[in-house]
Amino acid sequence: DEILRGLYDETLVGNGPRVLELTRTGLELGMAPETMLFDALIPSLEEVGARFERGDFFVPEMLVAGRAMAGALEVLRPLLAETGAASVGTFLMSTVKGDVHDIGKNLVDIMLEGAGFHVIDLGVQVSPEKVVAAVQEHRPDIVGFSAFLTTTMPMFKANINALQKAGLRDSVIVMVGGAPVTQEYADAVGADGYAADASTAVRRAKELLA
Numbered sequence: 001d002e003i004l005r006g007l008y009d010e011t012l013v014g015n016g017p018r019v020l021e022l023t024r025t026g027l028e029l030g031m032a033p034e035t036m037l038f039d040a041l042i043p044s045l046e047e048v049g050a051r052f053e054r055g056d057f058f059v060p061e062m063l064v065a066g067r068a069m070a071g072a073l074e075v076l077r078p079l080l081a082e083t084g085a086a087s088v089g090t091f092l093m094s095t096v097k098g099d100v101h102d103i104g105k106n107l108v109d110i111m112l113e114g115a116g117f118h119v120i121d122l123g124v125q126v127s128p129e130k131v132v133a134a135v136q137e138h139r140p141d142i143v144g145f146s147a148f149l150t151t152t153m154p155m156f157k158a159n160i161n162a163l164q165k166a167g168l169r170d171s172v173i174v175m176v177g178g179a180p181v182t183q184e185y186a187d188a189v190g191a192d193g194y195a196a197d198a199s200t201a202v203r204r205a206k207e208l209l210a
Ligand code: B1M
Pocket: 042, 045, 046, 047, 048, 049, 050, 052, 053, 059, 060, 062, 063, 065, 066, 067, 098, 099, 100, 101, 102, 103, 104, 105, 107, 108, 143, 144, 145, 146, 147, 148, 149, 150, 151, 175, 176, 177, 178, 179, 180, 194, 195, 196, 197, 198, 199, 201
């Protein structure tokens, strides 16, 4: 399909305005937001990552592609998060300290909202101290941490230790995720749940609350 190919190609080259335009056109033509997301935008960012790994792309290319995707996500957000469901629980989300990636985290937020969760997002580069303060303030059911770099994944453990030290570990469920994270890693740091993608994250969150 022309729109999907356009979304893929223009995200790859980081043409934000064109990606926005194509997203809006797609919606006008009655395309499902999920189709644009899972069949074009996400695969395009995967290709960006692959090119970065090969040395064909550098940080600036990765940055503009990420921005283009984030712009589209803002347009799709209200549609993806549309829900009539009553709040099934409060989810406190953040990207760990030292890590600025947030597209995947924001996508998890959107899907959680769509499933009826009340989501509080602390943003990126969030320190364990800030997480502890937010848990004390909001008393969430689940605390979710995203890490996208092998070098920032150890922050999961630092966050869990900080919750433990503050006497809060037993009052919250901890979920972790992000591109390099695995179930084995999640188990090793003592998280209660892990998911590889946003829809699985929603399913896992509901299971953990049940
Ligand atoms: Co960076 N980056 N980046 N980057 N970046 C990756 C992550 C990388 C895999 C690229 C690669 O080499 N193939 C690589 C990490 C390698 C590693 O450590 N294993 C990498 C690197 C190396 C870096 C820098 C170090 C580059 C440098 O400076 N030399 C640097 C680090 C900066 C920092 O954080 N300190 C850097 C910077 C950036 C940009 C700022 C330019 C930009 C970020 C823009 C932004 O997020 N606002 C960027 C981008 C765009 C990427 C790629 C290309 C795309 C990320 C993305 O949005 N993916 C990425 C390559 C890739 O992922 N293939 C890459 C789409 C998104 C929907 O998927 O993020 O996986 P994902 O999220 C998924 C799941 O992980 C899961 O659900 C999401 C939705 O399905 N999930 C959860 C996420 N959080 C969850 C939480 C849960 C459960 C599931 O429970 C709580």
